[in-house]
Amino acid sequence: MENIIYSVVSFNIFIIIYNHSTLLLARGLWESRYNCCQSDLNVAGCCVADCHVTDTAPKSVLETYRETPPPSGPKDERSRKVYAFDCEMVYTAWGTNLARISVVDVNDKLVMDVIVRPQYEVRDCNTRFSGLTIDQIEGAEFDLEQTQKRFFELVNSETILIGHSLESDLKAMRLVHHRVVDTSIVFPHRLGLPYKRALKTIASEILQLIIQEDIDGHDSKEDASTCMRLMLHKVMHN
Numbered sequence: 001m002e003n004i005i006y007s008v009v010s011f012n013i014f015i016i017i018y019n020h021s022t023l024l025l026a027r028g029l030w031e032s033r034y035n036c037c038q039s040d041l042n043v044a045g046c047c048v049a050d051c052h053v054t055d056t057a058p059k060s061v062l063e064t065y066r067e068t069p070p071p072s073g074p075k076d077e078r079s080r081k082v083y084a085f086d087c088e089m090v091y092t093a094w095g096t097n098l099a100r101i102s103v104v105d106v107n108d109k110l111v112m113d114v115i116v117r118p119q120y121e122v123r124d125c126n127t128r129f130s131g132l133t134i135d136q137i138e139g140a141e142f143d144l145e146q147t148q149k150r151f152f153e154l155v156n157s158e159t160i161l162i163g164h165s166l167e168s169d170l171k172a173m174r175l176v177h178h179r180v181v182d183t184s185i186v187f188p189h190r191l192g193l194p195y196k197r198a199l200k201t202i203a204s205e206i207l208q209l210i211i212q213e214d215i216d217g218h219d220s221k222e223d224a225s226t227c228m229r230l231m232l233h234k235v236m237h238n
């Protein structure tokens with residue numbers, strides 16, 4: 001639930017004031033506060049925007065989904081690989097678009113890190129979470145199709161892919177892949193689905209690792225690396 005207030009600046013311009021995080025119960029059921037600024041429902045939001053953003057996408061997007069390619073043969077090295085990856089998205093005129101993908105191998109080596117040029121006009125870089133600026137996005141060398149092709153140089157249909165809430169990343173990459181390990185499932189919420197634990201929470205508990213503390217936004221390489229470390233820890237200790 002977002003606290004949204006519309007402020008009329010002129011006859012043609014509106015400023016949207018809102019909270020970017022969800023409500024938390026501060027004192028049992030007696031008081032609710034927003035996690036971003038600790039304000040209650042009676043206080044105006046802590047963020048300002050000049051437009052709404054949406055998660056809507058045109059039907060034509062479905063035509064851009066691709067299955068990861070089959071092995072080229074029995075000696076295809078991609079079939080024996082395990083990677084962790086994470087994507088960052090930005091808001092466009094037609095919903096969220098992929099803006100960055102980072103991939104690490106089992107040795108925590110960064111094997112792919114690409115900033116992607118969105119298909120549609122960018123409305124909000126979502127910098128607080130994506131860590132990306134409009135200058136970085138406008139300077140991107142790869143579009144989605146080129147990024148998919150580069151990804152397929154590492155991955156085929158037999159490659160194991162690790163990530164957190166992978167449905168979001170596969171949707172961003174517009175990929176269909178079946179051999180996945182999702183840390184949100186491996187380390188489930190105590191209440192079960194649809195509830196999920198945040199990657200930050202799991203990393204703190206299992207690895208005693210603090211992540212996503214950068215004020216400039218998330219780092220997809222850090223998140224991918226954390227997912228790989230979590231699964232290696234799981235394999236070694238369970």
